Amino acid sequence: MSGSEIVVLGRLADPYGIRGWLRLHPFGDDPLAWAEMPVWWIGREGGPWREVGLKGLKAHGDGIVVLLDEVPDRTAAEALKGTLVGAPREMLPPPADDEFYxxxxxxxxxxxxxxxxxxxxxxxxxxxxxxxxxxxxxxxxxxxxxxxxxxxxxxxxxxxxxxxxxxxxx
Structure with missing residues (x-):
């Protein structure tokens, strides 16, 4: 899927722990609601996007941590640091009149x-x-x-x- 069809929702940040969890830096409100999406899309700036399953998403301290399929440990999580998280526009609710993606x-x-x-x-x-x-x-x-x-x-x-x-x- 091309980047023009994907709405960027956030960025994966530092690994959290040793079991593949990553901190999530959301670019919008209510990232816990993203747990309702059947799949997430991840990709690098200007690069291709790919689907990935969501295994876990939770509030932790003052942030959010996420566990994705195919990320079994800290080493795999470190490789994803800086990766963008998005979703196809048709999966997202329309923004309110005074809100914008x-x-x-x-x-x-x-x-x-x-x-x-x-x-x-x-x-x-x-x-x-x-x-x-x-x-x-x-x-x-x-x-x-x-x-x-x-x-x-x-x-x-x-x-x-x-x-x-x-x-x-x-």
Whole structure:
């Protein structure tokens, strides 16, 4: 399955223990609900995706840990560190009117209140406090804009645009 059909939900992080468990860094709300998905899709950035069965998913401390099929021990878990977790769009519920899957934002043009084009969303960064839009202009200039109500005024997916309160010289 190609990456354009997959919505990225999170990233596998450090191994947890010696039996193949991994810490999960989710990019969305309620990752415990992902236990309802019959299979997960994993892959590297820009690489192919493959199905993998879920053997376990649980809250642990202030995070989430996961156990996948074909990951019998810590060595196998270490090999998956940094791997993305996703699902085909048709397996996911539609987002609410004021919510977005990250994949829906990538590629949108970012325009400020003065109708100046700042660039295109190249990706998002999760910082803990809030998500950050990584916007790249045609000349290669990169801007990091906080994805908060004070900065992001509207997201117009159908028009392919995000309107922001951000100066072109900031």
């Amino acid at each position: 990250w994949g829906d934002l990538v590629g949108l043009v970012v325009v400020n209140e003065a109708d100046e084009t700042l660039g295109t969303v190249a990706g998002l960064i999760e910082t803990g406090a809030n998500d950050v839009l990584r916007v790249v202009a045609e000349d290669g200039t990169e801007r990091l804009l906080p994805f908060v109500e004070a900065v992001v005024l509207t997201v117009e997916k159908e028009a392919g645009r995000i309107r922001v309160a951000w100066g072109s010289d900031w």
